[in-house]
Every structure is written in C-alpha cells, then in structure tokens.
Amino acid sequence: MFRKVEVERPKELAGKFVILMIGRLSREKRQDLLIEAVKRSKYADKIHLVFAGKGPTHGKYQRMARRLPGGAEFRFFSQEALLRQINMSDLYVHASDAEIEGISCLEAMACGLVPVISNSRLSATGQYALHPNSLFEAGDVADLAAKIDYWIEHPEEKAALSEAYQRQQDDNRVDICARQMEELYQQVIDTTVNKPFEALPLSGWRKLLAPRPERVNSTVFSQKRWPVRLSGFFATNIVRLLLPFHKLFLGLLVTGKENLRHLQKGAISISNHIHMMDCTMTKLPFLSRKFWIISLRENFEMPVVGWLVKLLGAVSLGTSHRDQGALHRKLMERIDAGDIVHYYPEGMLVPYHKGLRAFHNGAFALAVRAGCQVVPMVLCTSRRGGLYRLKKKPCLTLRILKPIEPEPDLAPKYARMVLQKQVEVAMQREFDNHTRELKTKAWPVFQEQYDAEYADMAYEDESA
Known part of the structure; x- marks a missing residue:
C-alpha cells in the first residue's frame, strides 16, 4: 500500500x-x-x-x-x-x-x-x-x-x-518479513520441539549438598511469614559477621549512605558485579530491610555454595518466560511490602573489572511495573596506603547514589528505556569521578602502578 x-x-x-x-x-x-x-x-x-x-x-x-x-x-x-x-x-x-x-x-x-x-x-x-x-x-x-x-x-x-x-x-x-518470521519459527521448532532438552538426573550427594532446582525460590514464594523472616535473619547476621573481613581484608569503604535517608518504601537496588562476595557488600546499606538478590540458576547448583546463596536471600531467574513472569509478580508484592530487590544488570561476574559493562533491562522493566525507585550503587577499586599496601589486589569502595524514579507519564517501554539511560549515566558519572579522584590523589608510591592499571581508561571532561 x-x-x-x-x-x-x-x-x-x-x-x-x-x-x-x-x-x-x-x-x-x-x-x-x-x-x-x-x-x-x-x-x-x-x-x-x-x-x-x-x-x-x-x-x-x-x-x-x-x-x-x-x-x-x-x-x-x-x-x-x-x-x-x-x-x-x-x-x-x-x-x-x-x-x-x-x-x-x-x-x-x-x-x-x-x-x-x-x-x-x-x-x-x-x-x-x-x-x-x-x-x-x-x-x-x-x-x-x-x-x-x-x-x-x-x-x-x-x-x-x-x-x-x-x-x-x-x-x-x-x-x-512474514516469510522471515516463518523461517525463524521453524528454526525454533527444529531446535527445541524436535530436540527437547533433557535434564540429567541428580545424584544423592548433589541433592544433599545443594538446593533442589524446583525449590530454590521456595522462600520468596512462601505464603507463610516465618520462612521470609528466618531467611532475613540468617542473611543479616551472615553479613554482620563478614563485616570485619570486608573491612580488614578487602578494604571495603561504604559512602553515600545519606542518599538513603528518605527511602521509606520498597525499591530496586543495582550495582556492577566485580567480586564474588559483592552480594554481601551491597546488603550492608540495607541491614534493616529484607534483601532479595537476583541470581543465576547455576549459582544454586554449586555444592555447599548453593545453600549459602539461598540463605543470603538469593532467588533464581528461572529458565522459562513463565517462571520469570511468576517471579516478577511475586517480587512486585515484596517491593510493595517494603523489601529491597537487588539486580546485577551486567549479568556475569568479571572480577575487579575497571569500568561499567552493558546493562540488561530486566531490573528497569520491573521498576517501571512496580512503580518503585532504583538505587544505583557503584563498586570501585582503588589503592590505599598503610597496611593495605601489602595487598596484591585493590581495595573496594561501595558508592551509593541518589534513588532515581521512573517517569510516570511515559508509556512503559519508553519509561524503562529512559530509566535505564538515567541510571547508566549516573553510575558512569560516579565511576568517572572516582577514577579522577584516584588520578589526582594517588600516593606517589602507587603512581607507576596506577598508570599501568588505568592507562587504558578514557577520562572525559577533564576540566570539570
């Protein structure tokens, strides 16, 4: 036409x-x-x-x-x-x-x-x-x-x-376009329907040392209060026990807690993913709140570690759209109840990565649907003096930013895109500010090491 x-x-x-x-x-x-x-x-x-x-x-x-x-x-x-x-x-x-x-x-x-x-x-x-x-x-x-x-x-x-x-x-x-769609659907049928995935049966030891796949989200879906309270009790006390380890051995500093002063309702928090224990670090600002962590299903399948991940309040995304839809609806209920849901929008863990990687949009879609704020947090690496000079790996700083609300006047898909862009810009700006501080305040003894580590990073707006 x-x-x-x-x-x-x-x-x-x-x-x-x-x-x-x-x-x-x-x-x-x-x-x-x-x-x-x-x-x-x-x-x-x-x-x-x-x-x-x-x-x-x-x-x-x-x-x-x-x-x-x-x-x-x-x-x-x-x-x-x-x-x-x-x-x-x-x-x-x-x-x-x-x-x-x-x-x-x-x-x-x-x-x-x-x-x-x-x-x-x-x-x-x-x-x-x-x-x-x-x-x-x-x-x-x-x-x-x-x-x-x-x-x-x-x-x-x-x-x-x-x-x-x-x-x-x-x-x-x-x-x-219709012909191309038919070809695409035929490929899906050939790879999924005609050759369905068959899960391997679990051994007795595997069932004992890690949560069963069908039970990893039992706490968040529980209709009773005591499983949620028990999970929150374990998670909070595990994080408190690990606090001396974080400060002494990882050199963790937390800044920006004042930005959470007026956060009264449930919210979604997000951060970059650069340390295998950063799930316990991101809970530190929310010790008084129930804290749910979105995690990959594979993390629950590791012996012993799977139980620890579950005790810390982690929930699995699931493997199907139906599972993910049900989880999102339940998480919206938890947010309405005042809980915090934490996402790693980068997805995979890259240890001590210097910079931000591309974000997935799941956290921002849920924030728009739930009508809740997003609390961005940036986990940065740095070198420090004193006894921390003996550390081979850099120290960590968790920088908490001001909560960002989705635009209520936009259509959901546009509100999600705008919210994601706002969060990405805020986190990148905070990361750039951190790297500038390192560049201007680095101790002379670390200058050569700093130049080697950050030489590949581009600094924008140096005059700011």
Whole structure:
C-alpha cells in the first residue's frame, strides 16, 4: 500500500516545502524540536509543517506553531488520506528521543520521502539513514535546522536519494518479513520441539549438598511469614559477621549512605558485579530491610555454595518466560511490602573489572511495573596506603547514589528505556569521578602502578 504515487497538491501549497511528521503528540516524540528548527531555518517563510496525529500536547504545540510564517496544521488522517499526504510532502522528520519500531518513518521512506532522523541512542530508527544529512544530533535544534536547509538547497540530490530509500524499504514489506518470521519459527521448532532438552538426573550427594532446582525460590514464594523472616535473619547476621573481613581484608569503604535517608518504601537496588562476595557488600546499606538478590540458576547448583546463596536471600531467574513472569509478580508484592530487590544488570561476574559493562533491562522493566525507585550503587577499586599496601589486589569502595524514579507519564517501554539511560549515566558519572579522584590523589608510591592499571581508561571532561 505504501508506495510512491503521483498526487496533485492543493493550490494553497504551491511553492511551499512541505515537511511531514507522523506520531502521537507527546513529549518523547519531540514535535517541539521541529517547530523550533523551522523558526531558525533560512527558509522558514516557505516551509509548511504537517503533524499527523493527536495526543496530550496538541494544544501546546499548536500555540508554539502559531507564529510560523509558512503555517502548520495538526490533523488525524485516515490511512488513505495519510498515504496521500505522504506523497505530497517533500521531507519527513523523525525527531523522537525514544522509539523502537519507527513504522511511520519506514512507511514514509517506502513512499520515497527522504527522512531527517534523530540519532538518539534510545531510538532504533536512525539505522535506516542512507546519508549523513539524514541524521541530526538528538535534541539539537540548530543541527536539525541545518539539515532541513541542506535538503531544501539540494533538490537533485534529494530526488536521487528518494529512489534509494524506496528500494531499501522493499526488504521491510509485510510479505518478506512474514516469510522471515516463518523461517525463524521453524528454526525454533527444529531446535527445541524436535530436540527437547533433557535434564540429567541428580545424584544423592548433589541433592544433599545443594538446593533442589524446583525449590530454590521456595522462600520468596512462601505464603507463610516465618520462612521470609528466618531467611532475613540468617542473611543479616551472615553479613554482620563478614563485616570485619570486608573491612580488614578487602578494604571495603561504604559512602553515600545519606542518599538513603528518605527511602521509606520498597525499591530496586543495582550495582556492577566485580567480586564474588559483592552480594554481601551491597546488603550492608540495607541491614534493616529484607534483601532479595537476583541470581543465576547455576549459582544454586554449586555444592555447599548453593545453600549459602539461598540463605543470603538469593532467588533464581528461572529458565522459562513463565517462571520469570511468576517471579516478577511475586517480587512486585515484596517491593510493595517494603523489601529491597537487588539486580546485577551486567549479568556475569568479571572480577575487579575497571569500568561499567552493558546493562540488561530486566531490573528497569520491573521498576517501571512496580512503580518503585532504583538505587544505583557503584563498586570501585582503588589503592590505599598503610597496611593495605601489602595487598596484591585493590581495595573496594561501595558508592551509593541518589534513588532515581521512573517517569510516570511515559508509556512503559519508553519509561524503562529512559530509566535505564538515567541510571547508566549516573553510575558512569560516579565511576568517572572516582577514577579522577584516584588520578589526582594517588600516593606517589602507587603512581607507576596506577598508570599501568588505568592507562587504558578514557577520562572525559577533564576540566570539570
């Protein structure tokens, strides 16, 4: 349906450069950027804006666009009318900060419209850009205005690129995507249904030395209070017994406890994963609260260690979507009851890793569903003087950051993406601050060792 066709323009649009933007009128779609960019354009008097959609910011954006010399219209189109509008437009702008599918942009490109797309890290649509001037810096009004002016000044180049965008979108048409999905499902059937996984039977010693797989989450799912209280009692006292070991042998320091002063409700805490005992370190700020730790199923299968992991309040993610869904619902109940749920969004343990690794999104999805705050914590390594100079491995510092709340006004998937980005930025900034402190305050005796350990790390914003 979405293909380039010849459409006659209304007389009132004669000589106008029509820019189209399709999507819900809301904050994250950033229609305001396009309005401000047109105001700064050298060709503002000949640009006519068309916003196809409706939403909560309709009135606000209409007021912003009143003074545009070329005019602007806000309409909700039927599918046939939208196809007609796409084919009578000259340029498509996709300014959204957070986007997963970007279907409207793909439909516009399939009709031959050259796009100008935000390069936001939270938007997947930028991958379809075929020209440097089809991308603009996310949130940058001046850059968007410059890209619009470029395409107005280069009509021949825009016409040639229009055909390239049409050919690109031929691979994204429904019939081709449906065939690819069928092939994918057939692969899943061949690998899982026709060749199902068969678990090996457990030996008697294995059943004795580690929790049974089907019982690893029995505490969190218990309908009785005493298993939860008993688990909390064991976990809290184990951590208290280990505190001298943490301080004397690991050199652990905990900073930022004042950031938890107003944390009264349940929450999700997260941290990087760089030590096999950091699960006991991250519980230290929450000794008075029930603390659940999300752990890999394999950790429960280790002899003896599996029982210790269970006693510390760890719960297994499970191996199926059904198990994970049931666990998430139960954890939401625990959060509502005031408990803390701890995630390692990096997933795997990498001992003494200097830096943050890519995050999985499970913790942030649960935070949005539960409507609770996220408490970021950064576990950093450092060298210290005194007796700690005898340690071969660096000392550890747990830095607690201010809790971050999910955006209540955003759709869940966008709220999760924004929350994850906010937490990543806050943790990276805290880690960068820590490494700068090491660089400026390192003892001379450790300077050579520091340079060797941190030479491969990039320090941004050195003037800050």
